[in-house]
Amino acid sequence: MNRYRRTFRIARTAALALAAAACWSAVGRQWWLADGFGYLAFVCAWIGGNYAGLHRIERARHDRARRASGTEGPLQERPVPCCSFWRNSNGAVHGPDCARRGDEPRVYDGRPLDERETAVFTAIAARYDHGSRA
Missing domain, CATH: 1.10.287 (Helix Hairpins)
Known part of the structure; x- marks a missing residue:
């Protein structure tokens, strides 16, 4: 104290x-x-x-x-949310207008999704699919 x-x-x-x-x-x-x-x-x-x-x-x-001091390992900085897709998918995908570039998966922006993006999209869609007709 x-x-x-x-x-x-x-x-x-x-x-x-x-x-x-x-x-x-x-x-x-x-x-x-x-x-x-x-x-x-x-x-x-x-x-x-x-x-x-x-x-x-x-x-x-x-x-x-x-x-x-380094006794507990390196100081980890939290990533800053860059777009609404990233915030709502817990960092799994980025929006087409996102400013962050790199190998992060993005939602559909006119090009076909690769295997990794398809797997991420399917996992996200499975959480919201409740068997409804919509």
Whole structure:
């Protein structure tokens, strides 16, 4: 547990305790105490939120450093979706107007499909074929 998480937990606990004290003071009709406790609860919740964000940033920094050190293997970048066909087929095929070029299979763009493209298209079509007439 780093220092940011510890401070976040302390501030969150203080905010809950002060909110309970504010409610208790309001029940006893001691409004000036209820206002003071409520204000302090708000401030502690705000401080806790800031430290929660700092904790997330620190944790992400440590994760990036651990991955970059090479102890967990090379850093893998996720491919960026290039077209709607690629996004909806889980990266199996690309659309005819796709900007990505290479040996990736493409949907029909006027030329006959090769064996690999036909197999991919058949696998995709099998998922959506429910025996309907359409």
